[in-house]
Amino acid sequence: MQAQLIRRGRIRRWPPLWLSLALTVGATSSAFAYTAYVTNERDNTVSVVDLDKMQTVKTIQVGQRPRGIVISPDGKFLYICAGDDDIVQIVDTKSQQVVGDLPSGPDPELLALNKTGDLLYLSNENDALVTIIDVKERKALAQIPVGVEPEGMGVSPDGKIVVNTSETTNMAHFIDTDKRDVVANVLVDARPRYAEWKSDGSEVWVSAEVGGTVSVIDPVKHVVTKKITFSVPGLRSEAIQPVGIRFTKDGKLAFVALGPANRVAVVNAQTHEVEKYLLVGQRVWQLAFTPDQKYLISTNGVSNDISVIDVADLKVIKSIQVGSFPWGVAISPE
Amino acid sequence: MISSSRFLPRVSGLALFLFLVVPAPSLVPARAADPAEIRIGYLHLAESKQQPISLLDEPTDDDGIAGARMAVEDNNGTGRFTNQHFSIEDMRLKPSDDAAAAAKSLIDKGILLIVVDLPPGMVLTAADAGRASGATLFDAGSSDDSLREEDCRANVIHTAPTRSMLADALAQYLAWKRWQRWLLVTGSHPQDALYADALKRAAKRFGSTIVEERIFKDTGGARRTDTGIVQTQRQMPVFTQNAPAYDVLVAADESNVFAGYLPYRTWDARPVAGSAGLVPTSWDPAHDSWGAVQMQNRFIKLAHRRMKAIDMQAWTAVRMIGEGATRTQSADPAKIVAYIKSPSFEIAAFKGQKLTLRDWNLQLRQPILLSDGRTVVSVSPQEGYLHQTSELDTLGYDRPETKCKLN
Numbered sequence: 232m233q234a235q236l237i238r239r240g241r242i243r244r245w246p247p248l249w250l251s252l253a254l255t256v257g258a259t260s261s262a263f264a265y266t267a268y269v270t271n272e273r274d275n276t277v278s279v280v281d282l283d284k285m286q287t288v289k290t291i292q293v294g295q296r297p298r299g300i301v302i303s304p305d306g307k308f309l310y311i312c313a314g315d316d317d318i319v320q321i322v323d324t325k326s327q328q329v330v331g332d333l334p335s336g337p338d339p340e341l342l343a344l345n346k347t348g349d350l351l352y353l354s355n356e357n358d359a360l361v362t363i364i365d366v367k368e369r370k371a372l373a374q375i376p377v378g379v380e381p382e383g384m385g386v387s388p389d390g391k392i393v394v395n396t397s398e399t400t401n402m403a404h405f406i407d408t409d410k411r412d413v414v415a416n417v418l419v420d421a422r423p424r425y426a427e428w429k430s431d432g433s434e435v436w437v438s439a440e441v442g443g444t445v446s447v448i449d450p451v452k453h454v455v456t457k458k459i460t461f462s463v464p465g466l467r468s469e470a471i472q473p474v475g476i477r478f479t480k481d482g483k484l485a486f487v488a489l490g491p492a493n494r495v496a497v498v499n500a501q502t503h504e505v506e507k508y509l510l511v512g513q514r515v516w517q518l519a520f521t522p523d524q525k526y527l528i529s530t531n532g533v534s535n536d537i538s539v540i541d542v543a544d545l546k547v548i549k550s551i552q553v554g555s556f557p558w559g560v561a562i563s564p565e
Numbered sequence: 566m567i568s569s570s571r572f573l574p575r576v577s578g579l580a581l582f583l584f585l586v587v588p589a590p591s592l593v594p595a596r597a598a599d600p601a602e603i604r605i606g607y608l609h610l611a612e613s614k615q616q617p618i619s620l621l622d623e624p625t626d627d628d629g630i631a632g633a634r635m636a637v638e639d640n641n642g643t644g645r646f647t648n649q650h651f652s653i654e655d656m657r658l659k660p661s662d663d664a665a666a667a668a669k670s671l672i673d674k675g676i677l678l679i680v681v682d683l684p685p686g687m688v689l690t691a692a693d694a695g696r697a698s699g700a701t702l703f704d705a706g707s708s709d710d711s712l713r714e715e716d717c718r719a720n721v722i723h724t725a726p727t728r729s730m731l732a733d734a735l736a737q738y739l740a741w742k743r744w745q746r747w748l749l750v751t752g753s754h755p756q757d758a759l760y761a762d763a764l765k766r767a768a769k770r771f772g773s774t775i776v777e778e779r780i781f782k783d784t785g786g787a788r789r790t791d792t793g794i795v796q797t798q799r800q801m802p803v804f805t806q807n808a809p810a811y812d813v814l815v816a817a818d819e820s821n822v823f824a825g826y827l828p829y830r831t832w833d834a835r836p837v838a839g840s841a842g843l844v845p846t847s848w849d850p851a852h853d854s855w856g857a858v859q860m861q862n863r864f865i866k867l868a869h870r871r872m873k874a875i876d877m878q879a880w881t882a883v884r885m886i887g888e889g890a891t892r893t894q895s896a897d898p899a900k901i902v903a904y905i906k907s908p909s910f911e912i913a914a915f916k917g918q919k920l921t922l923r924d925w926n927l928q929l930r931q932p933i934l935l936s937d938g939r940t941v942v943s944v945s946p947q948e949g950y951l952h953q954t955s956e957l958d959t960l961g962y963d964r965p966e967t968k969c970k971l972n
Contacts, residue, residue: 380859399643399913400642400646401643402643402646421913441918
């Protein structure tokens with residue numbers, strides 16, 4: 232038997248009883264004590280969500296218009312783009328307070344951290360630049376000119392290449408992190424928002440919000456090898472606006488947030504076929520896995536909540552209220 | 566090299582030193598060939614001498630072309646990576662000048678892609694003069710439905726929305742508000758009558774009733790007198806007195822004679838829409854959704870003023886050319902235009918969805934903003950107006966109604 236939760240006219244199924252029990256038991260062990268940090272673009276806050284209790288437990292005041300958010304590999308610090316303050320803020324996850332900032336350059340929107348957590352790459356939308364920041368020294372190392380309105384930022388698994396997307400130029404720029412220079416440009420569809428590497432480095436996927444597609448790019452040949460399209464019956468094609476992308480560690484599945492289509496697409500990452508659409512909250516933009524990849528969290532801007540997706544079952548199991556216009560999400564490593 | 570001055574104060578002294586002395590790496594490896602040049606003509610009238618009702622609406626010398634210049638910068642941003650370069654040839658005409666001769670002089674310079682911000686008659690003259698040479702016009706300035714209907718041309722692409730699109734966008738919102746009894750006030754100039762026709766058609770399509778139409782006669786005179794406000798305050802209530810019961814006053818005043826004086830001065834306490842109050846438009850300086858803030862900021866940086874609808878329409882035209890050149894990897898105007906007219910064409914223009922071209926009359930599909938002059942109140946099409954092809958086709962004349970025959 233399954234309990235049902237009716238919310239905003241939609242029926243969401245609770246997980247089966249045995250799973251709830253397993254979760255309750257699991258909650259006592261530290262392995263499940265994940266915390267999600269969600270930037271609320273309109274509130275100027277970060278919601279702290281306890282993923283055991285499945286509820287928001289605290290709200291942290293940050294700078295103006297917080298969007299991009301990443302967490303350090305050790306889980307001690309959050310780095311948050313406060314775009315309207317032209318800074319990246321550092322939040323101590325223990326004290327849950329802003330403890331400093333990084334010299335981001337103007338209007339930072341999205342950022343990416345390398346694996347070791349010592350270099351931060353971020354896009355400056357107004358100035359068509361990518362800034363590289365030394366996190367420990369808190370200083371900018373270089374600025375690299377890219378296309379108009381840079382946004383998406385994806386670091387390759389080996390850290391040697393950063394892919395940046397430019398929203399008006401419609402390109403994925405491949406930046407060599409040693410040379411600190413653009414080494415290749417790949418044309419994709421209109422308004423590319425996000426770049427994500429497969430964990431084996433074999434493919435980079437770039438979402439095009441207005442174009443409505445995801446381009447699969449060969450990072451060696453720098454060519455688009457496949458364009459993934461989406462179609463939801465009864466939904467106008469203009470509403471399908473892909474943004475956030477995440478791959479499972481085994482490289483078998485990809486999840487793509489489809490914006491005002493209010494769905495997350497489940498894509499077979501090997502055949503590139505769309506397998507399923509999961510109904511989440513309204514205007515879904517960014518995604519993040521829990522480190523065990525049991526859950527995927529989506530930020531739903533218009534409905535002011537996040538959805539929790541059970542990755543094994545491919546089902547939405549819960550929505551959790553956060554602040555106003557949730558944008559980005561980062562999850563603690565433990 | 567892009568200026569880093571805004572960035573400097575945030576960098577520590579040592580980093581700043583390093584940043585300045587280490588030469589920035591060149592953007593792309595040296596190329597063998599010079600960039601392919603794509604030249605775009607821009608034909609418009611010399612500055613209008615007509616005074617608007619509000620000082621805030623004063624025309625500027627670079628209306629429209631500033632948007633085209635920004636799009637050239639944006640295109641060149643992409644061109645650095647595709648080895649293409651874009652430029653604008655600015656040509657200003659007097660209303661008495663021959664638009665055919667102007668178009669031919671651009672064509673003689675090898676310019677076959679021409680953005681026009683001209684009255685409808687001059688658009689047609691220029692289009693027909695350029696047709697044999699393979700010139701394509703991008704109509705950024707005229708909202709005449711006739712240019713997309715009975716007088717449509719296969720070599721004219723329209724980025725400006727039509728009067729019928731603007732009127733339908735407004736009518737959908739007023740229907741959503743249930744303000745469906747309109748008092749229509751129309752100016753006495755021909756273009757006012759055309760806008761009134763579009764509003765009447767829109768009222769009928771979306772279930773509103775025009776309870777009465779009044780004509781406001783333009784009796785001439787100066788816009789500005791030192792104590793003009795005294796008369797206006799008395800004149801407008803009297804003009805709107807004794808109207809049948811209505812929900813909203815809708816004004817058709819493209820000539821800027823009276824509509825700006827209506828808000829807060831009607832006899833009955835009613836909102837104003839159309840040419841004043843809640844205005845349907847392709848762009849508004851206060852539009853800030855869907856990444857538009859970046860667009861507004863870039864424009865202010867370039868033009869030192871805020872971005873108007875005509876700037877956006879010109880920007881879109883030049884960006885469409887850029888998109889054609891990027892996607893075809895070609896500077897050949899014929900190939901660029903063929904791409905723009907193909908089903909693959911789409912363009913992002915900070916309106917929350919892709920804009921595409923109506924293949925039956927070469928009109929750009931686009932959402933329409935409804936602005937009160939301070940904020941964007943709503944964006945049409947409104948939710949619930951469905952269409953089998955694109956909800957954007959609920960705005961303006963649709964394929965089954967068109968009188969256009971492209972050939």
